[in-house]
Amino acid sequence: MNPLKKLASQTAVYGLSSVIGRFLNYLLVPLYTRYFLPSEYGVVTEMYAYVAFLVIVLTYGFETAFFRFSKKENDVKVVYSTALISLLISSTLFVLLVFLSSDSISNLMGYGIETKYIEWFAIIVALDAISSISFASLREQNKALRFASIRLLNIFVNIGFNLYFIVYKEFGIEYIFISNLISSAVTILLLLPEMLKSVWVFDKKLWNKMRVYALPLLIAGLAGITNETIDRILLKHLLPNPEISAAELGLYGAFYKLSILMTLFIQTFRFAAEPFFFAQANNTNSKTVYADVMKYFTIIMAVIFLGVTIFYDVVKGFLGSEYHDERGFLVVSILLLANLFLGIYYNLSIWYKLTEKTKYGAYLSLFGAIITLILNFVLIPKIGFVGSAWATLICYFSMTIASYYIGKKHFPIPYQVERIGLYLFNMLGIYFIIYFVPENILFNSLLLLGFIIFVYLLEKPKTIQKS
Numbered sequence: 001m002n003p004l005k006k007l008a009s010q011t012a013v014y015g016l017s018s019v020i021g022r023f024l025n026y027l028l029v030p031l032y033t034r035y036f037l038p039s040e041y042g043v044v045t046e047m048y049a050y051v052a053f054l055v056i057v058l059t060y061g062f063e064t065a066f067f068r069f070s071k072k073e074n075d076v077k078v079v080y081s082t083a084l085i086s087l088l089i090s091s092t093l094f095v096l097l098v099f100l101s102s103d104s105i106s107n108l109m110g111y112g113i114e115t116k117y118i119e120w121f122a123i124i125v126a127l128d129a130i131s132s133i134s135f136a137s138l139r140e141q142n143k144a145l146r147f148a149s150i151r152l153l154n155i156f157v158n159i160g161f162n163l164y165f166i167v168y169k170e171f172g173i174e175y176i177f178i179s180n181l182i183s184s185a186v187t188i189l190l191l192l193p194e195m196l197k198s199v200w201v202f203d204k205k206l207w208n209k210m211r212v213y214a215l216p217l218l219i220a221g222l223a224g225i226t227n228e229t230i231d232r233i234l235l236k237h238l239l240p241n242p243e244i245s246a247a248e249l250g251l252y253g254a255f256y257k258l259s260i261l262m263t264l265f266i267q268t269f270r271f272a273a274e275p276f277f278f279a280q281a282n283n284t285n286s287k288t289v290y291a292d293v294m295k296y297f298t299i300i301m302a303v304i305f306l307g308v309t310i311f312y313d314v315v316k317g318f319l320g321s322e323y324h325d326e327r328g329f330l331v332v333s334i335l336l337l338a339n340l341f342l343g344i345y346y347n348l349s350i351w352y353k354l355t356e357k358t359k360y361g362a363y364l365s366l367f368g369a370i371i372t373l374i375l376n377f378v379l380i381p382k383i384g385f386v387g388s389a390w391a392t393l394i395c396y397f398s399m400t401i402a403s404y405y406i407g408k409k410h411f412p413i414p415y416q417v418e419r420i421g422l423y424l425f426n427m428l429g430i431y432f433i434i435y436f437v438p439e440n441i442l443f444n445s446l447l448l449l450g451f452i453i454f455v456y457l458l459e460k461p462k463t464i465q466k467s
Helices: 003-026 028-035 038-059 062-072 076-109 115-140 144-168 174-196 204-238 242-257 260-280 286-310 312-318 328-348 350-354 359-383 385-410 417-436 441-466
Strands: none
Touching: 003 028, 003 144, 003 260, 028 038, 028 144, 028 242, 028 312, 038 076, 038 115, 038 204, 038 242, 062 076, 062 115, 062 204, 062 260, 076 115, 076 204, 115 144, 115 174, 115 260, 144 174, 204 242, 204 359, 204 385, 242 328, 242 385, 260 286, 260 328, 260 350, 286 312, 286 328, 286 417, 286 441, 312 328, 328 350, 328 385, 350 359, 350 385, 359 385, 417 441
């Protein structure tokens, strides 16, 4: 099969669990924003921000290490077994540590965070970390359908219990967390066949090699998640008016969800792309394939950006009326553009993974984290969560530019920079027309259609030439 077609087909299958599944989860946002005030939803936003950090810590880069060493080592089963045993031990120790210190952690986190929330999330994060390596194994074996089925069932269980507890029983926000705990437990049960079939061999020498390879990825992951979620942790503490900080955090968390279409596509793409990129590494035309993937990826992201901004009034209807803040359109637009550059950065990151120079991933993410922290500390006290959105955009744009120029020296890929730049320039031109011209859905829709036709006309000659 043509490499691009193979990637597209796998992306479509993974999309069944990622796009459809995450979209179903996304439908919980209108539920939460109608049943809970922004101050209550702020607690949910904050808890899941911390979870994002903990997942990175507890998986410590072993997913990517598994993909790399499953291609290098003779026995893939030993690679899987070694990684699984490592994650089982570390996750168990983590849960014990959290339970012993949950009261102190609750006091440290401040208002709204109860001890029981912390204990529940310790179990959730541990279960998700353990399941991650089995999901990675399914991806490595190209068992996309089983991967998608388990992911979807996890989401249906989570949604089902949310509806039962919140709509039918009218319970509080803690039942959002309980629903998540139940769904994570169900996922582990469904993955037991993969775990039980493990050879249960711990190769210490292999583990040390995986650890060395993964350590920079762990640092990069922590720095990366700082870029993605630290704003939702800092907002509570940096806003000048503590009385409205929880409500502002809830609003920002809800606005972040409105960029879901772009983040859904990025996540789906990443599930399929990482094993695909490694599999293409030994092909003579691999760099051309990587360049083509980048171009078409950017085109899709640009269409999503324009689609969400043009139909923002429809999109914001997913949120309850308490969340229809006038700052929403600007914040969502900035976050969409930030995610666009994040997606481009994910494509660029293949150079340091293939060359095993993963330390550069850590450097780049740390570079971004420094920008994120500085700008959040400077901007939040002045312009609130709008400053957090700008910090996110500047961070991802800076990381993208830095990764591109460093990658040119170590693993040059013939990206079609001028063509990609042309598409982004036209995308932004249309956005500014939308922003400054009085709202006209029909006219704006024609602009989107014009952009799609423009892209098609530029890409069509190449398609004809190939055929």
